[in-house]
Amino acid sequence: MKMLLVPLMMFSLNSFANCTYSVDNTQSQVKWTAFKTPKKVGVDGKFTKFQINTKTAQSELDLIKGATFTIDTTSVNTGNPGRDKTIFNSFFQLNKKPITLAGQVVSVNEKETKVLFDFNGTKKEVTMNNTIADGKITLSATIDMVEVGLNSSLAALHQACKALHEGKTWSDVNISVETVAVKKCSK
Secondary structure, rough: HHHHHHHHHHHOOOOOOOEEEEEEEEHEEEEEEEEEEEOOOOEEEOOOOEEOOOOOOHHHHHHOOEEEEEEHHHHOOOHHHHHHHHHHHHHHHOOOOEEEEEEEEEEEEEEEEEEEEEOOOEEEEEEEEEEEOOOOOEEEEEOOOOOOOHHHHHHHHHHHHHOOOOOOOOEEEEEEEEEEEEEEEEO
């Protein structure tokens, strides 16, 4: 009988623990896949400098609510320094200034998150799919660069890479934001 009481008491104590969640930016990633050539070949990349700001929350889903983020576009990284330079110089610079990318979560439910993106002053609400499992939160969507006001950047990138892209640079880009919800409990 005593052997059964110990696990039950442990379960009872853990049930009353006050747990909160926070984001660990060191375990977060902002990744993207752009497309080139008529065969729509993907080019994967990420940003190595960004900031996700959230408030401590009572659940992983609540952690997303009201989150804001900023992305340093000078930190574009495809694993190919020459390509990175071309992408930054042709796409992520406008009048010799880096394009700013930022956003804010406006609503969240179990399946999707609506994010108001700010693409260098052009605001666009984007619906992102949620995946939350084992403390990992992933938001993903496809964004059309023309629809968010980056058509001149897209045209400049297309011109710089026309031969390599076999005359086709696609306007849609898959993006994902991955982060880890750090759980901390007190009794």
